Amino acid sequence: MKAQLMPHRHHTRAANLPDNLSALWFLLPIIIVFGVLTLIPLIQTFFYSLTDYDGYSPNLNFIGLQNYVTIFQDPSLLQALGFTLLYAVSTTLIITMLAIPLAITLNSAMWGRGFARSLFFFLGVPSQAIIGLVWKFIFSPLDTGVLNKFLAGIGLPSVQWLAQDNTAKMCVIIVAVWMQVGWHATLYLAYLQIIPADLYEQSMVDGANGMERFMHITLPQLVPGIAVSMFLLMTGGLKIYDLPYTLTSGGPGTSTNTITQAIILRGIAQSKYGLGSALATLFTIACILVIVLQMKATNSLEKRFA
Amino acid sequence: MNVRSKMRGLLALGAAAAVVLPFAACGSSSANTTTISFYSYFAKNQIGTVVDDFEKANPDIKLDVSYGQNPSQYVQTLQTRLAGGKPPTVFNLTMDNRTDVMNSGAAMDLKNESFTKGIDPANFQLFQQDGKTYGMPVTAWFSGMFYNKKILAAAGYKTLPASWDEFIAMSKKIDASGKTAYLEDFNSQPSPSLAGLLGSSYGKKNDTNPDNDIWTGKATFSENWKEAVNEWDQGIKEGAIPQKSIGVSGDQIKNEFVSGNLAVYRSGPWDISDLAQSGIDYGVAPMPAVKGAKPWITGGPDQGFAIAAKASAKEQAAGKKFLTFLNSKQGLKDFTSAAGTVSLSSKYSSTPAKEIASLVNDYLKKNHAYWINWGKSPTAMSTTMIAEQQQLVQGKITTSQFLKALDDKWKTL
Numbered sequence: 001m002k003a004q005l006m007p008h009r010h011h012t013r014a015a016n017l018p019d020n021l022s023a024l025w026f027l028l029p030i031i032i033v034f035g036v037l038t039l040i041p042l043i044q045t046f047f048y049s050l051t052d053y054d055g056y057s058p059n060l061n062f063i064g065l066q067n068y069v070t071i072f073q074d075p076s077l078l079q080a081l082g083f084t085l086l087y088a089v090s091t092t093l094i095i096t097m098l099a100i101p102l103a104i105t106l107n108s109a110m111w112g113r114g115f116a117r118s119l120f121f122f123l124g125v126p127s128q129a130i131i132g133l134v135w136k137f138i139f140s141p142l143d144t145g146v147l148n149k150f151l152a153g154i155g156l157p158s159v160q161w162l163a164q165d166n167t168a169k170m171c172v173i174i175v176a177v178w179m180q181v182g183w184h185a186t187l188y189l190a191y192l193q194i195i196p197a198d199l200y201e202q203s204m205v206d207g208a209n210g211m212e213r214f215m216h217i218t219l220p221q222l223v224p225g226i227a228v229s230m231f232l233l234m235t236g237g238l239k240i241y242d243l244p245y246t247l248t249s250g251g252p253g254t255s256t257n258t259i260t261q262a263i264i265l266r267g268i269a270q271s272k273y274g275l276g277s278a279l280a281t282l283f284t285i286a287c288i289l290v291i292v293l294q295m296k297a298t299n300s301l302e303k304r305f306a
Numbered sequence: 307m308n309v310r311s312k313m314r315g316l317l318a319l320g321a322a323a324a325v326v327l328p329f330a331a332c333g334s335s336s337a338n339t340t341t342i343s344f345y346s347y348f349a350k351n352q353i354g355t356v357v358d359d360f361e362k363a364n365p366d367i368k369l370d371v372s373y374g375q376n377p378s379q380y381v382q383t384l385q386t387r388l389a390g391g392k393p394p395t396v397f398n399l400t401m402d403n404r405t406d407v408m409n410s411g412a413a414m415d416l417k418n419e420s421f422t423k424g425i426d427p428a429n430f431q432l433f434q435q436d437g438k439t440y441g442m443p444v445t446a447w448f449s450g451m452f453y454n455k456k457i458l459a460a461a462g463y464k465t466l467p468a469s470w471d472e473f474i475a476m477s478k479k480i481d482a483s484g485k486t487a488y489l490e491d492f493n494s495q496p497s498p499s500l501a502g503l504l505g506s507s508y509g510k511k512n513d514t515n516p517d518n519d520i521w522t523g524k525a526t527f528s529e530n531w532k533e534a535v536n537e538w539d540q541g542i543k544e545g546a547i548p549q550k551s552i553g554v555s556g557d558q559i560k561n562e563f564v565s566g567n568l569a570v571y572r573s574g575p576w577d578i579s580d581l582a583q584s585g586i587d588y589g590v591a592p593m594p595a596v597k598g599a600k601p602w603i604t605g606g607p608d609q610g611f612a613i614a615a616k617a618s619a620k621e622q623a624a625g626k627k628f629l630t631f632l633n634s635k636q637g638l639k640d641f642t643s644a645a646g647t648v649s650l651s652s653k654y655s656s657t658p659a660k661e662i663a664s665l666v667n668d669y670l671k672k673n674h675a676y677w678i679n680w681g682k683s684p685t686a687m688s689t690t691m692i693a694e695q696q697q698l699v700q701g702k703i704t705t706s707q708f709l710k711a712l713d714d715k716w717k718t719l
Contacts (some may be wrong), residue, residue: 055385056410076693140558141550142486144567162553164700249493252552253697268382270686271406 042284049278054271067278077266077279080257081286083169087244087258088237088290091176092230098181099229100222103188104214117189120182128179132246135175136162139247162248165255172244172256176237184229191225192218220305227298234294238287259283340624341368342617345387347380347398347609349373352645359640360631367624369396377402381685388412393614395621396628399433399441400609401677402684408433413440413612414622421630424651431515432679433610441610444632445647448605448675449498449574450665451594455587457485457569466570466591468601470503470537473594477546480569488546488570491556492699496678496691498572498604499547502593503534505602505676509595514673520716521681527712532705537596539698539705552696563588572604575646578659590662592669603665605675608647683719690715 049067053060071077106117138146139161148158162168199217208216241260244250250257263283267276346353350373357369372394374380381403387393388410399407407413415438416422422430422442433441453466461479477487490498508516519525541547551559560577562568564584572593573581581588592601611632613625631637638654641647648666649656658666669675680687694711697703703711 054406054410055389056406056412058389058391136553136555137558139553141553142489142558142562144562144565160550160553163549163551168553248553251493251693251696252700253693253702265685265689268385269378269402270683270689271385 045277045280045284047277048273049281051274053273053277055268055273056271060274063274067275068282070275071279071282076254076257077259077262079254080259080262083256084238084240084259086169087173087176087240088234090173091180091237092233094173094177095181095184095233096226096230098177099184099188100219100226102181102185103192104218106185107189107192117186121186122182124179124183126179128242129246131175131179132243135171136247139171163252165252168248168252168256172247175247176240176243180233180236184233187229188222188225191222195221223298223302223305227295227302230298231291231294235287235291238283238290339366339368340620341370342395342621342624342628343370343372344396344628345380345384345394345398346371346373347377347400348645353641355640355644356632356637359636360628363631363636364627367627369628391616393616395614395617396625397612397614398609399612401432401679402688404433404441404610405435405680405682405684407612408435408440412615414615414617415439416442416613416629419626419629421626421633424633424653426650429607429650430610432607433612441612442629442633443607443610444638444650445608445642445645446605446650446670446675447574447608447647448603448662448665448670449572450603450662450669451502451570451591452563452573452577452581453570453589453591454563454566454568455589457483457566458589461569465589466594468592468595470541470594470596474541474544474546477541478544481545481548486548486562486568489548489551489554489559489562489568490572491554491559492551492692492695493553493555494692496688497538497547497695499541499593500534500538500695501604501677502602503538503596504531504678505593505604505674506595506599507531507534508676509602509674510599516676517678517681526709527716528706528709531709531712533596535705535709542699542701547699549699552699574605575659575662578646578661588661590665592665592674600674601669602674602676603669604677605670606677606679607650686719687712687715 048060050062050064051060052063102120106113106120110116140146140148141158141160141163142148143152143158145158145161147161151158159167161171195218199221200213203213203217239260240258241264244256244258245261248256250261259279260283263276263279266272266279344357350371357371361367361369374383377400380398381400384394384397384403385406388407393412399413417437417439422439425442425444429443429446430439430441433439433443451466457480458464458466458476461476461483463476467473467476473488480487488499492498492500505516517530520527520530538547559568559571560573560580563571564581564586566586592603595601611629613622613629617625632641633651633653635654638649638651638656642649642654642656646659647656648658648670678691691712694703694708698705698708
């Protein structure tokens with residue numbers, strides 16, 4: 001049996017070779033782009049992380065792991081890591097919890113459905129930097145701020161939105177949810193539309209109510225969509241830069257500083273390329289770990305509902 | 307060769323020319339004209355006329371100018387160009403990058419150049435290191451307190467109080483009337499009101515070289531800044547520096563002033579045309595001073611002009627001609643009139659706008675102007691100061707912790 005299988009394997013590989021080669025030709029451009037724009041810069045970043053390169057002088061010295069030691073001793077960098085994780089996890093969970101019911105609503109037959117779908121989708125179209133600047137006026141701690149004027153109109157006192165640590169963090173997360181929820185609802189909408197209608201019809205014949213249909217048909221069928229959406233939210237959340245930069249500039253103090261802001265500030269603005277590179281290297285490793293964990297969790301969920 | 311192949315040949319030649327010509331234009335010189343690059347910190351509407359008039363006066367030199375979009379972008383782009391070994395022939399040393407550029411050796415020494423004559427040697431201090439001079443400032447910037455006359459009159463004041471204690475008392479009266487007394491942008495820079503207090507504190511001690519003892523390690527922030535920071539903190543505790551200043555941009559503050567909701571804010575020549583258009587009745591005063599001191603204004607020498615050390619001899623010669631024009635009567639007239647700044651050179655005496663003339667004549671010309679020009683790692687120190695002053699305003703740290711944080715950061719750099 002074994003002797004019979006071996007030639008067959010060789011035969012299969014040999015037969016697949018032309019297919020593999022043509023696939024390689026199709027993949028070659030993206031492999032080159034990935035190598036030039038991602039792999040080589042990553043290797044360079046790791047190289048610089050072991051030096052005292054300042055970005056100005058071509059002279060640099062190897063200093064071993066000193067930059068990595070500095071990172072773990074700097075409380076402001078650890079705070080930036082803390083807020084980045086808070087932002088990534090909270091926006092991922094809140095948006096997922098809001099986008100699914102929103103998608104189900106937008107999927108149901110109602111007047112103005114097309115307009116509502118476009119409206120929610122377009123919330124996330126402008127750049128994060130522009131949205132941050134606009135919301136800076138809405139969340140202004142001044143009495144003339146848009147939200148404070150509204151509060152005054154209903155007899156409530158002004159709130160110092162961006163001037164206090166906790167409210168500033170909350171504002172950044174609220175704006176992020178506001179601008180992304182429509183886009184992710186649109187993604188779920190696409191997944192909702194491929195759920196076979198006969199599943200619902202059959203369950204109705206069996207007497208299932210709305211909640212039972214959601215829990216036993218819609219949610220399991222949406223698991224691949226949830227995996228894609230949460231993956232995009234988590235990776236986007238970890239590398240967030242524009243929104244907190246324009247909305248709060250990382251303040252008050254360093255309460256809304258993110259890791260990417262710290263990399264740019266330390267590496268470029270403060271002429272510590274070595275330290276910035278070490279931070280970027282650690283951040284890349286942390287992102288890979290978080291994403292691997294998330295993918296494992298979603299894979300097991302998919303198997304559970306398969 | 308038929309017509310079709312001739313056409314093909316011509317097309318190929320045209321395409322090749324289209325590819326090659328732009329590269330040819332990158333060359334630094336032709337037989338009669340030398341082209342040098344100038345990366346300007348100043349916007350086109352501030353220095354564009356200087357460039358045009360220079361090219362008219364020097365038809366053999368062409369300036370290939372690019373303008374920075376904002377201070378941090380300027381620093382980053384210049385850094386990338388210097389690190390990549392492609393420096394602009396002429397560029398600016400800013401308050402944020404001067405120490406890094408001087409350390410890197412990217413700028414040539416201008417110490418014995420004749421075009422620096424006419425500018426007081428004290429103005430070069432910020433751009434000097436190890437006995438060499440790397441930048442030439444030709445103008446000075448300044449700012450003071452702009453106040454709404456109507457709101458102050460309603461609170462019983464004809465002009466802005468000269469002392470910080472009186473300023474706090476005035477703020478309480480104005481805040482109680484439902485208007486906002488004072489707002490300032492300390493989210494992107496050190497606090498201007500604190501800088502004013504520091505200037506007056508140094509003035510009281512007759513210190514002619516403020517902060518130099520800190521930069522040289524003879525003193526600490528905890529020692530030299532204590533008086534001013536304590537008085538500033540008193541202003542925080544009594545509401546003159548409101549917490550709502552955190553999270554508000556400079557533009558938002560100006561809008562509040564223009565719309566008549568804000569009594570006082572810190573500004574300079576750059577806002578005069580906007581204020582004139584708004585029709586608001588305003589006055590201008592120096593920054594309030596610490597106890598027993600005379601008020602100072604905020605300001606100092608502007609960004610310096612530098613020439614790349616790596617540029618060729620021909621490019622450096624053209625760069626020197628440009629700097630010579632900048633420090634000439636015509637160059638200074640063009641620059642100060644467009645940028646609203648003040649000439650530092652004896653070759654031209656600029657006339658400030660009448661609204662702010664007192665700040666120039668009574669303070670800037672008497673060297674009663676101060677700003678924090680960090681002796682090393684300016685961006686790192688600014689970032690630390692901004693974060694710490696926001697925490698002080700929030701009441702999360704004490705003045706001793708604020709000063710210690712600056713001392714600790716300084717030691718690590």
